[in-house]
Each structure stands twice: as structure tokens, then as C-alpha cells.
Amino acid sequence: AVQLAESGGGSVQAGGSARLSCAASDYINNYYRMGWFRQAAMKEREAVATSVTDGRVSYVDSVQGRFTISRDNAKNTLYLEMSSLKPVDSAIYYCAALCAGKPIATLTYTDCGYWGQGTQVTVSA
Numbered sequence: 560a561v562q563l564a565e566s567g568g569g570s571v572q573a574g575g576s577a578r579l580s581c582a583a584s585d586y587i588n589n590y591y592r593m594g595w596f597r598q599a600a601m602k603e604r605e606a607v608a609t610s611v612t613d614g615r616v617s618y619v620d621s622v623q624g625r626f627t628i629s630r631d632n633a634k635n636t637l638y639l640e641m642s643s644l645k646p647v648d649s650a651i652y653y654c655a656a657l658c659a660g661k662p663i664a665t666l667t668y669t670d671c672g673y674w675g676q677g678t679q680v681t682v683s684a
Contacts, residue, residue: 561585561673563654568678575644575682581637581654581675588612588632590656594663594671595628595639597650597680606666608639609658617663622648644682651677 562584571577579595587593594609608628609617616628627640637654657672 561590561656563656563673563675565652565654565675565678568652568680570681570683571644573645573682573684576640576642577644577680578641579639579652579654579678579680581639583635583637583656585635586632587630587635587637587656590673592658592660593630593637593654593656594658594666595637596653596655596666596668596671597648598653598677599647599650602650604653604668606658606663607652609663609666610637611660619663641680644680646682646684649680649682651679653677 564582567579592611595607596604597607598604610628625643629638654675655671659670
């Protein structure tokens with residue numbers, strides 16, 4: 560089973576930027592669809608952005624135009640570049656692999672096979 564390790568979380572002011580990384584213990588091209596989810600306090604985990612091996616990416620409406628997902632196959636690493644951050648973006652961000660080919664708005668926790676431990680992102684006003 561692949562192991563995923565997120566890094567790059569922390570505290571940032573509103574309007575700022577942050578970059579999350581997800582290092583995989585296996586070739587990420589082995590996993591058709593990888594993505595970033597987030598879970599805010601008292602809320603369900605939601606998909607934020609996904610990346611497919613053929614280059615297609617998807618974003619949830621709330622982050623479209625502000626977040627960019629990318630992958631470095633040589634480093635087996637998935638990234639999430641976040642800009643124009645808002646307090647509502649505060650959450651634990653999780654990396655996931657082997658996710659189902661469903662519209663991103665319908666992806667749930669059970670639709671991905673592997674998960675990282677998560678990294679906290681806190682955006683202050």
C-alpha cells in the first residue's frame with residue numbers, strides 16, 4: 560500500500576499563499592486519480608482538487624482560480640498551491656490516492672483508497 564505524507568501546512572494571513580506537498584512512497588502514476596481534500600472543524604471532509612494521470616485536473620467551485628494542483632512524477636509528489644487564502648479555507652488538508660472517477664463535487668471519503676495523515680492550514684483574518 561502506498562504511504563502518503565503531507566507537509567507545508569501552517570498559519571497564514573488572509574490573502575496570503577501556501578504550498579502543500581504530498582510525498583508518496585510509490586510511483587504516483589500507478590494511481591489514476593489523486594487529490595486533495597480538506598476537513599474543517601465540525602464539517603465533513605470535502606474534495607478540493609484532483610489530478611488524473613492524463614493531465615486533467617478538477618477543482619471544487621470554492622477554490623477555482625485560487626488553488627492549483629500539480630504533480631511531479633519524478634519525485635512522486637503531489638502539490639497544492641493555494642493563493643488568495645480566506646479564513647474559510649482553514650482546515651486539515653489531506654492527500655488521497657486511488658480516487659474514483661466521479662465529479663469532484665460528489666467525491667467523498669469512501670471514494671479514495673489511500674490517505675495521508677493531514678496537515679493543518681489556518682488562515683487568520
